[in-house]
Amino acid sequence: MAAPRSLRISHVGLRGVVGSGLTASHVLDFAAAFGTFLESGGPVVIGRDPRSSGVMIREGVAAALLACGQDVVDLGVVSTPVVQHAIRRLGGAGGVSIGASHNAAEWNALRFFGPEGTYLSTAQAGELLDIYHLGKFRFAPHDGLGKLRAEPDALDRYLEELEAAYDFDALRSFRVVVDCSNGTSSLILRRLNQRRGFGFILINEPVASVRFAHEPTTSAATVALQLAPLVRPLGADAGFLFDADSDRVALATECGEPVSEEMILPLLADYLLPRGSGKLVITNLSTTALVEEVAARHGGRVVRVPVGRQAAIDALSCYRPEQVALAGEGTGAVMMPRFRFVYDGIASMLAILSMRKERGRPLSEILAGYPRYSILKAQVAVHTSGIPALLMELQRDYGDGDINTLDGLRVDWPDRWFHVRVSQTEPVVRVIVEQRGEPPAALFEALLERVRRIA
Amino acid sequence: MREHLLKIGVSGIRGVVGDFLTPALAAAFAQAFGTYVGRGRVVVGRDTRPSGEMLEHAVCCGLLAAGCEVVRVGVQPTPTIQVYVAHTGARGGIAITASHNPPEYNALKLFNSSGLFFNQYERGELVDLYHESDFRHAANEEIGGLSDDAGSAGAIHTGRVLAQVDADRIRACRFRVALDAVNGAGSLLSCRFLRHDLGCELEAIAVDPSLPFPRPAEPRAEVLGELSALVLARGAAIGFAQDPDGDRLAVAEETGRVLDNDDMLALVVDAALTRRRGDVVVNLTTSSVIDDVARSHGCRVWRTPVGEANVVERMQAIDAVIGGEGSGGGVILPAVHLCRDSYTAMALLLDRMAATGLSIGTLAARLPRYHRRSRQLAFEHGRLGPLMQALEERFAGVAADRSDGLKLAWPDRWIHVRASNTEPLVRLTVEARAEDEAEGLLAQVEALL
Numbered sequence: 001m002a003a004p005r006s007l008r009i010s011h012v013g014l015r016g017v018v019g020s021g022l023t024a025s026h027v028l029d030f031a032a033a034f035g036t037f038l039e040s041g042g043p044v045v046i047g048r049d050p051r052s053s054g055v056m057i058r059e060g061v062a063a064a065l066l067a068c069g070q071d072v073v074d075l076g077v078v079s080t081p082v083v084q085h086a087i088r089r090l091g092g093a094g095g096v097s098i099g100a101s102h103n104a105a106e107w108n109a110l111r112f113f114g115p116e117g118t119y120l121s122t123a124q125a126g127e128l129l130d131i132y133h134l135g136k137f138r139f140a141p142h143d144g145l146g147k148l149r150a151e152p153d154a155l156d157r158y159l160e161e162l163e164a165a166y167d168f169d170a171l172r173s174f175r176v177v178v179d180c181s182n183g184t185s186s187l188i189l190r191r192l193n194q195r196r197g198f199g200f201i202l203i204n205e206p207v208a209s210v211r212f213a214h215e216p217t218t219s220a221a222t223v224a225l226q227l228a229p230l231v232r233p234l235g236a237d238a239g240f241l242f243d244a245d246s247d248r249v250a251l252a253t254e255c256g257e258p259v260s261e262e263m264i265l266p267l268l269a270d271y272l273l274p275r276g277s278g279k280l281v282i283t284n285l286s287t288t289a290l291v292e293e294v295a296a297r298h299g300g301r302v303v304r305v306p307v308g309r310q311a312a313i314d315a316l317s318c319y320r321p322e323q324v325a326l327a328g329e330g331t332g333a334v335m336m337p338r339f340r341f342v343y344d345g346i347a348s349m350l351a352i353l354s355m356r357k358e359r360g361r362p363l364s365e366i367l368a369g370y371p372r373y374s375i376l377k378a379q380v381a382v383h384t385s386g387i388p389a390l391l392m393e394l395q396r397d398y399g400d401g402d403i404n405t406l407d408g409l410r411v412d413w414p415d416r417w418f419h420v421r422v423s424q425t426e427p428v429v430r431v432i433v434e435q436r437g438e439p440p441a442a443l444f445e446a447l448l449e450r451v452r453r454i455a
Numbered sequence: 456m457r458e459h460l461l462k463i464g465v466s467g468i469r470g471v472v473g474d475f476l477t478p479a480l481a482a483a484f485a486q487a488f489g490t491y492v493g494r495g496r497v498v499v500g501r502d503t504r505p506s507g508e509m510l511e512h513a514v515c516c517g518l519l520a521a522g523c524e525v526v527r528v529g530v531q532p533t534p535t536i537q538v539y540v541a542h543t544g545a546r547g548g549i550a551i552t553a554s555h556n557p558p559e560y561n562a563l564k565l566f567n568s569s570g571l572f573f574n575q576y577e578r579g580e581l582v583d584l585y586h587e588s589d590f591r592h593a594a595n596e597e598i599g600g601l602s603d604d605a606g607s608a609g610a611i612h613t614g615r616v617l618a619q620v621d622a623d624r625i626r627a628c629r630f631r632v633a634l635d636a637v638n639g640a641g642s643l644l645s646c647r648f649l650r651h652d653l654g655c656e657l658e659a660i661a662v663d664p665s666l667p668f669p670r671p672a673e674p675r676a677e678v679l680g681e682l683s684a685l686v687l688a689r690g691a692a693i694g695f696a697q698d699p700d701g702d703r704l705a706v707a708e709e710t711g712r713v714l715d716n717d718d719m720l721a722l723v724v725d726a727a728l729t730r731r732r733g734d735v736v737v738n739l740t741t742s743s744v745i746d747d748v749a750r751s752h753g754c755r756v757w758r759t760p761v762g763e764a765n766v767v768e769r770m771q772a773i774d775a776v777i778g779g780e781g782s783g784g785g786v787i788l789p790a791v792h793l794c795r796d797s798y799t800a801m802a803l804l805l806d807r808m809a810a811t812g813l814s815i816g817t818l819a820a821r822l823p824r825y826h827r828r829s830r831q832l833a834f835e836h837g838r839l840g841p842l843m844q845a846l847e848e849r850f851a852g853v854a855a856d857r858s859d860g861l862k863l864a865w866p867d868r869w870i871h872v873r874a875s876n877t878e879p880l881v882r883l884t885v886e887a888r889a890e891d892e893a894e895g896l897l898a899q900v901e902a903l904l
Contacts, residue, residue: 018598019520019597056516062512
């Protein structure tokens with residue numbers, strides 16, 4: 001079994017454990033590659049999450065971009081969606097978000113955006129990787145270097161966009177408790193409280209640089225730790241939890257029930273499909289089949305793509321924006337056309353609250369309106385050499401279902417499916433099994449047994 | 456000849472910004488430095504070159520990655536940064552400056568916890584560490600903070616300088632002083648120092664740190680025409696010209712004539728030894744006028760290879776009271792700090808004028824007169840060795856010093872050939888008591904080329 005990796009350089013950028021995997025040298029070279037890749041034009045917008053290592057990385061990114069002759073606008077500690085919003089507002093040539101989102105504190109990552117704050121396409125990301133590996137960067141002469149300026153009010157401008165999209169007057173009345181996971185969402189929510197009269201009750205609200213109260217993952221299990229038990233005692237209408245850079249969100253009902261992270265996308269699909277022209281829902285092969293059922297209610301259609309943000313981005317580029325209702329995954333990361341297809345947990349939360357307002361019923365009742373799906377997930381560390389044979393065997397043995405081999409193996413039956421795939425970030429195989437109704441325990445165990453043979 | 460626009464060695468890292476001195480190189484060198492000095496506070500400052508901001512980010516990145524806590528002092532003269540390091544008990548410091556080199560160059564000057572250059576052995580260790588790339592890589596919880604303290608460094612430095620002179624006496628003279636700060640790191644501090652601390656009537660040019668250097672960075676006589684004109688036009692008693700990082704000084708006398716740098720150093724040595732007697736250290740290429748001045752005080756002169764670090768290392772080892780390098784315009788007064796410091800030089804010269812009531816021109820005219828001639832030759836491999844050999848054969852029996860190229864010294868004249876530390880050049884200097892002797896000596900050497 002291979003050791004867990006502490007550095008990954010791929011189409012989605014650069015990600016690793018700072019020090020042992022991700023070093024200053026990687027940061028400088030990758031940022032210089034980005035500075036070389038970008039067409040000159042507007043400034044490059046950068047922001048970071050609160051990890052200590054973010055300052056080191058910010059300094060390296062700034063140095064490399066300035067050296068390539070790019071002007072830099074530093075937003076400081078902000079959420080990733082705020083960076084993306086600022087790129088568009090400032091007419092930026094691109095942007096860099098420094099932050100490891102849902103990973104533990106010792107991790108950090110760099111994500112790169114193009115003009116308009118969009119994610120890079122696979123082709124663009126491939127070119128960036130090629131420049132990085134070639135190591136030949138286009139540095140400006142000493143009198144053509146970029147300039148750096150700080151922009152402290154990016155958050156306020158982002159709030160203005162949220163205000164234009166949602167009826168703040170209607171939402172303000174809700175009593176909502178939020179677990180900020182010591183991340184940047186608290187900066188946004190505090191300001192909504194101070195400047196827009198919201199009454200969010202915040203926990204794990206200090207923005208932390210070294211120690212998080214819990215791993216900032218948006219799973220039902222994390223919601224159950226601290227957030228869910230508080231909802232009822234506080235008499236709240238809902239509980240929300242964000243990852244460190246608030247591009248993902250998780251949910252608890254007014255009864256204090258943690259809601260499966262799989263439910264965020266179906267909920268938002270149910271809300272958004274009847275409201276706009278878009279009838280497509282783009283999601284990955286590991287996400288709940290409830291999405292198909294909800295989409296069908298509204299005459300919508302689900303497009304299934306491989307797991308990972310990059311596949312969703314590439315799928316989005318195949319359609320006109322007005323054809324798409326939303327895109328997302330079962331982790332609580334959702335992109336909406338109103339926000340130019342940027343994963344934005346805060347916007348997702350406001351959409352769920354708007355739905356709650358419109359339906360005039362508690363969240364638990366809204367959720368009870370959907371058929372029950374039971375999903376089981378596990379991961380097994382494996383010898384990667386045995387993976388192709390494993391997948392072929394499974395395909396042969398489960399050949400009575402619909403076979404999809406876009407990303408590992410997914411097999412569908414009318415009320416049941418499984419997905420066996422290889423993680424992009426670790427040498428593990430993930431097994432996901434879902435069934436309408438009761439948990440598909442037998443199938444799950446059978447599959448795990450098969451996968452463990454190559455462990 | 457190949458062009459070498461990057462140099463990494465025991466003097467640190469220096470090069471032309473762009474394709475040669477890259478942010479990755481600067482960050483790696485800073486990370487090596489941070490690994491070498493250990494976790495703790497490290498001070499970072501810079502001069503006003505356009506590449507300073509970019510390199511400052513790169514250096515901070517490397518230091519933070521090594522687990523250091525970074526204190527940025529912003530645009531400051533190099534001596535100010537050095538004093539600040541010592542004063543605040545930091546682990547070390549980095550000045551981002553190529554000193555007197557042209558604006559397209561930049562470099563890192565590295566200081567230990569006393570704000571001093573590392574000795575040559577330490578510098579060797581640091582370069583080895585850089586080449587091994589065996590850096591400390593701090594994990595998230597080990598990464599120190601980044602803070603700014605731009606406000607206090609200047610006053611700490613000039614306070615130490617003022618303690619070494621009779622500032623009241625200088626203020627009472629209300630000298631009219633001209634200044635050319637080359638829009639460098641000293642621009643703001645020099646104005647405050649001369650106008651407020653020393654009570655001078657200041658006539659300043661090139662004191663906007665946001666503008667490019669208006670003249671070549673090194674304050675040589677032939678590029679200081681504007682300062683000379685300013686001295687004459689405003690009837691200034693003295694004119695000062697700094698380099699971009701405020702460690703070197705050139706001086707114009709009241710006639711507008713720019714003093715020979717060796718004579719400037721001699722006047723400062725005279726001023727320092729008048730206040731306190733002790734040993735003097737200068738480099739091999741510095742004029743014999745220093746020996747005459749020291750002798751008049753009954754003091755000894757030590758000579759070292761060229762380079763501030765060499766002079767400082769010797770001064771520290773023998774506890775010298777004053778030192779410097781003639782051609783570079785560098786004055787080192789350990790009572791302020793063991794570093795080249797234009798502020799110390801300005802203060803000592805004004806103090807001497809105030810004490811004697813004599814003009815700077817009169818003081819210079821009283822110095823024994825030497826004539827120097829210098830040539831620089833493009834460096835080609837194999838050129839220096841045969842020249843040194845030919846010189847030794849031609850002048851057999853003359854006292855020879857081989858610690859930095861070759862210096863041949865008679866009681867009243869000398870020849871020095873050496874390779875530049877910073878540029879691909881061979882430098883040739885001769886000195887004699889009479890002009891025709893100097894010309895003759897130069898001709899004899901050139902005949903050997």
